[in-house]
Amino acid sequence: MKFEPLCCPPTGDAKTAIQESDAEFAQLAAALGHPARVAIIRFLKQKGVCICGEIVEVLPLAQSTVSQHLKTLKEAGLVQGETDGPRSCYCLNPAALERLRVLLGDL
Amino acid sequence: MKFEPLCCPPTGDAKTAIQESDAEFAQLAAALGHPARVAIIRFLKQKGVCICGEIVEVLPLAQSTVSQHLKTLKEAGLVQGETDGPRSCYCLNPAALERLRVLLGDL
DNA sequence: TTCATTCATCGTAAATATACGATACAATGT
């Protein structure tokens, strides 16, 4: 049995199995789809706030690579970054993690 | 609740390097890092069991592409496939999803 | 100013991901 919403007749509903929330979930999941980025999230959770250099010290990756991973996490909304002088302070965005938990719960 | 000395970090756990569980989490997350694969998981959840062709019918992708996504999900352990005559029956592996929830909870 | 520090970005090379059509292959039907 197929349940179509009665309210909004889609414009060509033949192949609409991929939903908006699928893309939202996939974006968050993809951001966590690399071990280094998971480690960064754990580190931020433990530290609360830290600067980029602290993460570089702990990971077996070049500074530019860590910065790239941080950018990925930032673009997905999982972390927030704030410039503080020559440093960059990073911290988690708990709302994004919670959003991922909700979406995973719906799955 | 955690009182770490600010000065000299203890010898053992100062390094929060990339852990085994980070890779495990990342593998599951990466498998869900594409909208089509999220849609497949949703479809399997709704259908319980279905053959490859049913998924091909509802996704705007070629059969070979869907088969490739299914392989990715299978390699991550998120779905199980079993051949039934000329068909392939797929279903979810709830344990893998639960594992992901646990790992995400720890995060 | 000049130098050092901190980080983001650029340029790039290698690896992986994504998509498709074509093909192979196994099981069933005629």
Added chain:
DNA sequence: ACATTGTATCGTATATTTACGATGAATGAA
């Protein structure tokens, strides 16, 4: 035996990811 059906896999083209060193921008100290 032969064709049909449902999938997996191959080959391939393009796009993205991942990693690094080099460079640049911004700040603070000398």
